[in-house]
Amino acid sequence: MARELEKVYEPKAVEDRWYKEWVEKGYFHADPAKDGPAFSIVIPPPNVTGVLHMGHALNNTLQDALCRWKRMRGFNVLWMPGTDHAGIATQNVVERQLAAEGTTRHAYGREKFIQRVWQWREESGGTIINQLKRLGASCDWERERFTMDEGLSRSVREVFVRLYEEGLIYRGDYIINWCPRCMTALSDLEVEFEEKPGKLYHLKYPLVDGSGVITVATTRPETMLGDTAVAVNPEDERYRHFIGKRVMLPVSNREIPVIADAYVDPAFGTGAVKITPAHDPNDFEIGLRHNLNRIRVMDDAGKMTEEAGKYAGMDRFECRGKLLLELDQTGVLGTVEEHLHAVGHCYRCRTVIEPAVSKQWFVKVEPLAKEAIKAVREGIPGPDGKIRKINILPKGWENSYFDWMENIRDWCISRQIWWGHRIPAWHCDECGELTVAREDPVVCGKCGSRNIRRDPDVLDTWFSSALWPFSTMGWPDETPELKKYYPTAVLVTAFDILFFWVARMIMMGIHFMEEPPFTDVYIHALVRDAQGQKMSKSKGNVIDPLVMIDKYGTDAFRFTMVAMAAQGRDIKLSEERIEGYRNFCNKIWNAARFVHMNLGDFEATPLKEGDAVSLPDRWIVSRMDAVAAEVDRALTDYRFNDAAGALYQFVWHEFCDWYLELIKPVLYADAGPVKSATLNVLVNVFEGTMRMLHPFMPFITEEVWQSMPLAERDASVMVSKFPEANDAFRNEAAESEMKMVIDIITGIRNIRGEMNIAPSLELAAVVKASSPEVKAFLDAQGNYITKLSRLSGMTVETEVERPKASAVAVTPAAEIYIPLTGVVDIEAEVARLKKEIDKADKEIKPFEAKLANEGFVKKAPPEVLEKTRGIIEELTQKKEKLAEGLKRIEGFKE
């Protein structure tokens, strides 16, 4: 079935067609009732507002490679896809829309606003899913989930209620991070700190009894309006006599106490700290210890409250400026130091975060974290009593994980926004009690009053993501999916959501499923630009994966991702790399064209032991087997770049550069058993290579594989078997024989290249074989050499009279002489030989130095010693033979 293939690979013509076919045939669908050991992955759900960026592209390419590989290895694979409702981000998107229409969500009302968000989701929420499809992702789209859909919402509610009942969720007044722009509380993780040069203002607070002044230092002077104490270290001699006295707080003119607390570092600032329990986490703690009042001087919008007196209603930063003026004029302001400090920003909108006391919902994390630490450190027993251990790879990240988990603070889960899972708690206006329930209650659970209101807050989006590995499989019901696919095999993600998401999934998975949600956590790189900068829209250095896919094809793009995904290192991506792998696709394509051109009506049958007869056939079959083993091992270890590298090297430099060239004479000859045998090897190796490449380059491999004339075949390369290592195809002899051939051809090519001998000029060669065996081999297989090095003829002897005035190439197995008469000028060869001798000489030196070292000879292991001697022997011989050649040619010259 020879068919006409385009001269260059055209991805566009291929990708849509096959993707549709795979979906239609249901190859992506996971059926828990089917055979095969389970292999499951849950996708890190992208934000429903998201568009595909490089991080997604890398992340999903790696997952897809694993899934396709495992499917081909006979596993029952589930790749669970879906999106995350991304509370704040999504709400922001829709609020911007409303703003453009001249309205606000408050004008809209809660119900209508939520409807509007759903509407937005219907219209644009599927963007990233379609982009994942362009990437070739083989997710089970029939199971696509959304964190706000009905099933997942039920899981969220169940988890909330259970944790509440267990006392692991509580509500209370604590200091939290508040974003005055998003108007919501944030968890500690959602605050991003940025080092900024700021100022440290010294403020003088006079003692009420007139006995002096205490100078405090602050970076946020406006908070002084809420000060309720001044704290000093109890050991600090300078201030000891002030403890217990009162100072007059300037501006507000309130009396506040001077207290002693070990938290205060006498060495920093003035050694005295103003305490604002309502607006600083440390001050809050001190406030608790000393039973201080909490005065909120800023409201939820970042404006000063009535407590701020004349500054009431003013924006916090404006207030800072005005207040400083007043403090300066009234002599309260002392020195002002330059001070580098970390300022917290909202991770969604970059607004400066204000710590504030607020009534919020929290998860008591410590008991959950304890188990989660154990699961990574030593493993915990699952329901069957067997130990389940999580491996975080690369292992280095485990330390970050432990560090964070061991110092974890309670998780603020309530958000004052509308888009999200509303907290299932009702407040009673009669008795003030809370009712938390699985089904919406109509009366207060305590007093039975009908006068109840639902808590307005929604849950942190990460709360629902934390349940993803089991909520997507139907929990709390006992489903076949959970039974078959939980726990999942591996979680593939970047480190930036290790705490946000991975750690929380581990905690929730252990708590509710009694075992961790995955066995391996593979942390991959971050994609940066060619200069190593983080890609960002504002820097304008973003490489859009979809643009790359349009330009170079999905396969080229994916292979780039995989080839660069070395463990533990960020990817610096440049377009040239993608272009390089586009060329690789083209190379594969042209190899396919070549195969087709020589097929005729040949149809291949599966390769059996002994089918490979000729040297190139035995060699390529052996090499392919080795590569199959290497790729399989590399993928098992998540060494994606090694897998890609092995395949690239094999396809380009072994299959194309050597094998195809070597078999050309056979292919160009008339039909016969020899040709058929070679065609059979050719097609088998090539289609096997397509199978090996398929996890990385799904489209071109399918297109090419489908075009191969196979007597027995599966319906798609996707559902074919991944090549398995098979000792029967390993052939050491063929590999060493090929090495001889390659060495000799390379030697002759080197002479040609170095001495500018036209490729078209045929040369005669005299070969001195190092042994009768080598001579016999070269006599039998020499045609490969004459062909690929364009010789008019080659004579092989074990003892030869060196032809005068000949160029010399030395290989371990043979010396090659190319008579130069009439071919090239002698001087060039003299120069070339000198260079070669010099090179050999340089190579030998370090080894000779080793042997000259007494300690080395005495202490090095014998095999190292032997190897060293062997190397010296080989190089010395080479050098001597080159030198002899040089002597002869110089003699000839005279």
Added chain:
RNA sequence: GGGCGGGUAGCUCAGCCGGGAGAGCAACGGCCUUACAAGCCGUAGGUCGUGGGUUCGAUCCCCUCCCCGCCUACCA
């Protein structure tokens, strides 16, 4: 402040248990050789950040220092 990772060819990076420094791009020279010029053949290029130590032997292990990146932290 603490912690982690990195500094290897012009560029981007590999380099497992210490035992001949590799690849891909780029460069240079030569080729339209009937799969592929998005190609073929060949060549050159490295004090493995610095200084020490351990060892017969160090890119690899230990320490110092210098750069770069990241994570983390309640020094107001």
